[in-house]
Amino acid sequence: MADRSTEPGHPVYRDMATTIFEKMSGLARETGAINLGQGFPDAPGPPELLSAAADALLNRSNQYPPMAGLPELRAAVAAHYAEHQGMDLSPQEVIVTSGATEALAASLLALVRPGDEVLVFAPLYDAYLPLIERAGGVARVVRLTPPAWRITQDMLEAAISSRTRFLLMNNPVNPTGVMIGEEELALLADFCVGHDLIAICDEVWEQVTFDGAIHCSLMAVPGMRERCVKIGSAGKIFALTGWKVGWMCAAPPLATLLARAHQFLTFTTPPALQWAVAQGLGKPRDWFDLQRAATQASRDRLARGLTDAGFAVLPSAATWFLSVDLRASGIAMDDAAFCERIVHDAGVAAIPVSAFYPDDAVTHLVRLCFTKSDDVLDEAVARLAAFRQRALASTAGGG
Ligand code: PMP
Ligand code: GLN
Secondary structure (H helix, E strand, C coil): CCCCCCCCCCHHHHCCCCCHHHHHHHHHHHHCCEECCCCCCCCCCCHHHHHHHHHHHHHCCCCCCCCCCCHHHHHHHHHHHHHHHCCCCCHHHEEEECHHHHHHHHHHHHHCCCCCEEEEEECCCCCHHHHHHHCCCEEEEEECCCCCCCCCHHHHHHHCCCCEEEEEEECCCCCCCCCCCHHHHHHHHHHHHHCCCEEEEECCCCCCECCCCCCCCHHHCCCCCCCEEEEEEHHHHCCCHHHCCEEEECCHHHHHHHHHHHHCCCCCCCHHHHHHHHHHHCCCHHHHHHHHHHHHHHHHHHHHHHHHCCCEECCCCECCEEEEECHHHCCCCCHHHHHHHHHHHHCEECEEHHHHCCCCCCCCEEEEECCCCHHHHHHHHHHHHHHHHHHHHHHHHHC
């Protein structure tokens, strides 16, 4: 093997591709395709939050806020979790970050020591592995499969070693739209307690749940309060992905370490946005119910349209995403090939679920984002339906 030790750049980044989200959004921009790939809404965002941010920008400070976040936002996050998830966090246990991505980076950099193993589940969010490796850790991947995406005790036991220190998990899950249920959360909690693991819980989709389901944090499960980092993002709660306001919550000994890492990553987050998010988190319960109902209606519209067009759609209990099962839809292409084809030939961008696996990927599912206006969803369905008809005709004709 060639000696690469003199090449510039850290090995984690040298051969890395640009993220699938950036790639597909770039292709959508180039080709003019409807972008159901990268997860973002096409609406401008809640007007009251936009006004609150504009007002704060003009009339409040634009200088460095406190490193751990505006006191108003730290208090609002704690109060929001008390109201919506029955939790008992104090404002001092909340550290504001520049998005959940920074919270993930800060948590891993602060806590992982060289050689520590971190359990993760695939499909996994693309930032996890490079961040674990850059922090000096080693990822142990537990592979989950459709349609149930179940986590079992045997899978966990098979992945653990004497060096395992952390579980890094996402719930509700991007890209599958799964909400990990009570039974599996209890299993995970027992496992963390039994093996003395700290859980880093990426819960950015906690408010984007459907059919009346209420998110339960792993931190709220008995035994987990002191051994969890709970990560959230205003980008998802308020459908404002460009704001990049997030936070990480943990008991004081962990929170102190997390703040140390945050202070030398971004140090602070724009104060006007923090102020507006603090206002938003205090909205009454029915405000969040209305947001969820609107997102659920978009999910149902896309699912119905695709089903009527002959596509097999997997259920989505949460997030902005649903998956199409290519195999069950009669399409003889893998997910990556299908996504390449539809962006050019159908004018729709999507994300192959295989991009969420480091290896041994599930290759027959494609993720679509449904937080778009009705006419955009309808047009995307019409284009995908026509593409499917052409694909079926060419399979039948060409053998
Ligand atoms: N984790 C998951 C599971 C996500 O889906 C996302 C973004 N969609 C993030 C983290 C990143 O969130 P943010 O934009 O707040 O950094
Ligand atoms: N989390 C978003 C998604 O799943 C993408 C965020 C990003 O592009 N970094 O679509």
